[in-house]
Amino acid sequence: MSLTQEIKDFALDLGYHDVGVTTADAFPWYAEELQSRYSSYNYLIESPLKPLEGTNPKGVMPEAKSIICTVYDYSREGFPAELVGTIGRLYQSRSYNQSSSRINGARRQLFIDYLQKRGMQTMYGPEFNVPERLASARAGVTTYGRNNFAYAKGPGSFIILMAFTVDAELEYGSPTIEAPCPKDCRLCVDACPTGALEPFRLEPKKCIAYNTFMTQDNFRPHTSSHIPPEIRVEMGSWIHGCDLCQEACPRNRTRLKVMEAWPASSFLNRIAEQFDLRKVLLLTDEYFETVLRPVMYNYIRHKRYFQRNAAIALGNSGDRSHVPYLAQALEHSDPLVRGYAAWGLGRLGGQDARTALEKARPVETDEKASQEIEAALAIAA
Ligand code: SF4
Numbered sequence: 001m002s003l004t005q006e007i008k009d010f011a012l013d014l015g016y017h018d019v020g021v022t023t024a025d026a027f028p029w030y031a032e033e034l035q036s037r038y039s040s041y042n043y044l045i046e047s048p049l050k051p052l053e054g055t056n057p058k059g060v061m062p063e064a065k066s067i068i069c070t071v072y073d074y075s076r077e078g079f080p081a082e083l084v085g086t087i088g089r090l091y092q093s094r095s096y097n098q099s100s101s102r103i104n105g106a107r108r109q110l111f112i113d114y115l116q117k118r119g120m121q122t123m124y125g126p127e128f129n130v131p132e133r134l135a136s137a138r139a140g141v142t143t144y145g146r147n148n149f150a151y152a153k154g155p156g157s158f159i160i161l162m163a164f165t166v167d168a169e170l171e172y173g174s175p176t177i178e179a180p181c182p183k184d185c186r187l188c189v190d191a192c193p194t195g196a197l198e199p200f201r202l203e204p205k206k207c208i209a210y211n212t213f214m215t216q217d218n219f220r221p222h223t224s225s226h227i228p229p230e231i232r233v234e235m236g237s238w239i240h241g242c243d244l245c246q247e248a249c250p251r252n253r254t255r256l257k258v259m260e261a262w263p264a265s266s267f268l269n270r271i272a273e274q275f276d277l278r279k280v281l282l283l284t285d286e287y288f289e290t291v292l293r294p295v296m297y298n299y300i301r302h303k304r305y306f307q308r309n310a311a312i313a314l315g316n317s318g319d320r321s322h323v324p325y326l327a328q329a330l331e332h333s334d335p336l337v338r339g340y341a342a343w344g345l346g347r348l349g350g351q352d353a354r355t356a357l358e359k360a361r362p363v364e365t366d367e368k369a370s371q372e373i374e375a376a377l378a379i380a381a
């Protein structure tokens with residue numbers, strides 16, 4: 001058996017859905033695209049993830065010969081109805097960038113250990129970030145969708161890609177750099193509430209997913225905690241991620257039906273039973289650690305961003321029974337939470353919301369929170 005086949009068999013035995021191999025040649029198109037869209041991707045380009053380095057593997061490791069691309073299918077379980085529409089399925093699956101002390105991180109670590117034991121010098125993320133969608137299409141294991149997601153046969157776009165650059169010469173797959181979307185289909189583009197999508201082009205800063213977790217002060221270069229009001233309105237009930245352009249896609253239809261039919265794990269059902277946006281808003285340390293962190297550990301480290309997102313989601317709910325909770329959050333010690341609670345109250349409107357905002361107006365000491373209160377009073381009907 002060839003080394004390539006042994007590596008593939010090992011990856012499949014670990015539970016990856018598919019694995020392919022491509023050369024370690026550069027990805028000049030991706031480097032040009034990133035640089036030409038600097039204002040959209042500055043938060044990434046200047047981050048420790050160094051995506052431009054990843055476009056030229058041999059620039060970092062001159063001995064690099066091959067990129068091994070694994071495809072993990074995270075749609076192997078059902079997802080509770082209470083969480084769908086609020087937390088992206090990817091995050092519910094706890095399979096994205098897991099630590100190696102958990103099963104999904106241990107799988108990646110076992111694969112790295114295997115490659116290294118076979119004598120291969122190996123580079124991988126997050127220290128070294130190859131453009132994984134391009135690499136896996138070049139390796140022949142995924143295709144593209146016009147929504148910019150990678151698709152694999154079976155799980156559709158409900159996959160996680162990982163790339164491992166090694167110094168071994170391996171057997172390379174035939175590229176599948178194509179998008180087998182139905183002619184003229186634009187369902188994903190039309191489903192995007194913020195206009196973040198054009199075919200094969202995403203404006204990340206308009207994307208709901210970006211706004212739920214990248215908008216943190218000093219999280220990445222050029223990021224801040226501010227979410228533009230026009231995006232807040234379109235965030236609906238999402239507090240971490242957004243699945244709308246994947247749900248709209250006919251190429252995902254079969255897998256979505258399967259996921260809906262499968263029962264959720266008892267782990268996710270436990271989270272779902274305890275999940276309550278009002279508790280996310282008035283977040284205690286214990287609720288943060290036991291209900292939020294187990295599934296949303298990837299990006300947000302501080303409670304305040306979940307509280308902000310919950311204030312937006314409650315404001316978008318149209319349910320004025322949430323007013324007392326937002327009014328309570330208007331007295332929170334963190335001005336970010338107060339400001340977004342004000343926005344939520346303004347969005348819900350009604351006499352009780354106005355009363356809470358008018359009570360907070362003269363005692364608010366933070367400039368940004370004061371601005372949010374004024375803007376909320378202007379829209380609260
Ligand atoms: S994830 Fe949501 S907001 Fe982002 S492009 Fe897709 S539909 Fe639009």
Ligand code: SF4
Pocket residue numbers: 145146147148180181182185186187188189248249250251
């Ligand atoms: S919704 Fe249509 S255009 Fe968009 S990715 Fe799916 S098949 Fe392609």
